[in-house]
Amino acid sequence: MSRQLATGERNATREARSRRKGINIRVGETVVRRVLVYAALAAVALLFIGPLYWLFSSALKEPGDIYQYPPQWVPLRPHVENFSNAWQAAPFGNFFINSIIVTGGGAAIKLVNATLTAYAFVFLRFPFKNVLFLAMLGALMVPNNVTLIVNYITVSNLGWVNTYLGLIIPSAGSIFGMFLLRQYMMTLPRDIVEAAKVDGAGHLRTLWQVVLPMCKPMLVTVGIIAVVDMWNDFIWPLIVTNTVEMRTLPIGLLYLRTTEGYSNWGAIMAGTVMVALPMLILFLFAQRHIVRGLTGGAVKG
């Protein structure tokens, strides 16, 4: 009988037999495998934590300690002055306020746009609705390198160079967010929306009181992704602002480095912490939403 079995099956029965006898023939293999997996995990962790640790530890080192070789691993005499030095070398207060206004304003407008458009596409009738939807979605294909020059010209014709409007408005349209929200709204139970209609609620009320509460998780995702995008944006703020006072944090960091040259890495690392930390904290609290938003469309479902 065993002769008729496929190899795999034979192996399987052999395994089962040895298991019955209390001998685990695979035990050696599993231990080696385990050790390898843990070693690899440790190596990967080190590879990613190492540089991040170095950022924070260097930001806290005294000028004398930061250039030591071999490196000093722990900032033994924490030097918080690096932060005030960075703050004095560049108007970080301005950078922060600008970044907060641009990120908050931009993300809010994006979110409203995404919501209104998604609702219209899901719950309202309009001729050629689907063609229109595809046309808007098609803008995802336009790389931002192609829009840079003309958008700068448009914004300067509008007189928006070096203003918050110029920083925010060109990025305030929402394509991917609209797409994510539309997909989400399409899965909502139709009856609830119909019921609201029967109860005499208009569309805006249905949107506000029925649809939005049900979309909360996706709204959070779309909002957070918009925040991350606006906070980290580099090339557009670089082009559209031309005074130090109007720069956002990432550009401010570039400015700090050119003013400080390579002379004061402690202050530069302190500035880098100020740019990176808010997003790291956000990530810590909103991991699930960020991952879902950024990988949206990768795997179906």
Next chain:
Amino acid sequence: MTSHITASTPSVTGRGAGPADGGGRLGTRRRRRRNRGEYLLFLLLISPNLLLIATFEYWPVIYNAYLSMTRWNMLSGVPQWVGLDNYQSLLTSSNFHTVMWNTLVFTGTVVVGSVVLGLALAVLFNQRARGRGFVRTVAFAPHIVSGAAVATLWLFIFNPDYGLSRFVLNQVGLSSPRWVTDSDWALASLIIVFLWKGVGFVAIVYLAGLQSLPEDVYEAAKLDGARAWTTFRRITLPLLSPVTFFVLVITIIGTFQAYDMIAVMTGGGPGNATTTLSWYIYEQGFQASDAGRAAASAMILFVILLIVTGLQTKYAQRKVHYQ
């Protein structure tokens, strides 16, 4: 469903508008009025977004195409029509050939590296082991940190005198190159940092793919006595091909938007060792004030991306295994 049918029958004359909806219980006139109200509301809701997308996504493509055939300093006067001159001078300039070569090396290495390393990490994260969630989080974190911050940090790490990278290299008996200031190493520096920042994201995408694969196929393979590597090559990889295509598109687009890293780490230099096509667009447009040349470079980039996307779509239809 119903709304979809009515949506495709706009009532131009008013006769027989909206056939399926409400089953004719409402009067035609009332229904028409309601339709008109709904159409108006639809337009009202989408118009801010539509206007922004038309102005800042579509209009630039059209106007950029025109600008690419003009000469203009972006400051004063009007664009002067020069036909295909910009393209001709770009395609015959050896400087531009270097730029294209840099772009190819940069994008190619990052794409291949992302797929290989990202998949390897995903397989690792998919192993039953304590602490894998933590490692996954740490690996993903750099992806959402500003590129300017990541690049600044690595610039410090890459310092050939007191940088962390020198220490690590010395430990294994190597001496440190002058990373970003050596034209032989500058592009490699960018590639390393770019991979470090983005590979965790690719790994998460692949991990989601791995976890959505059907169990039964693997059980069948196991019964057939397939070895782990064979299973991976013959089953996992083909089943993951839709994810791989997504990763390809995302990384290619990502490398074409790597302004922050290049600006902070190398500024396109030394010489033009790290000038990629996207950085070249920025240089021509906003440093050399040559709108025509910048626009022509942007068109070339746009066409390349269209071809890549087109090929991917075509290839994906033939080769991708959707379940």
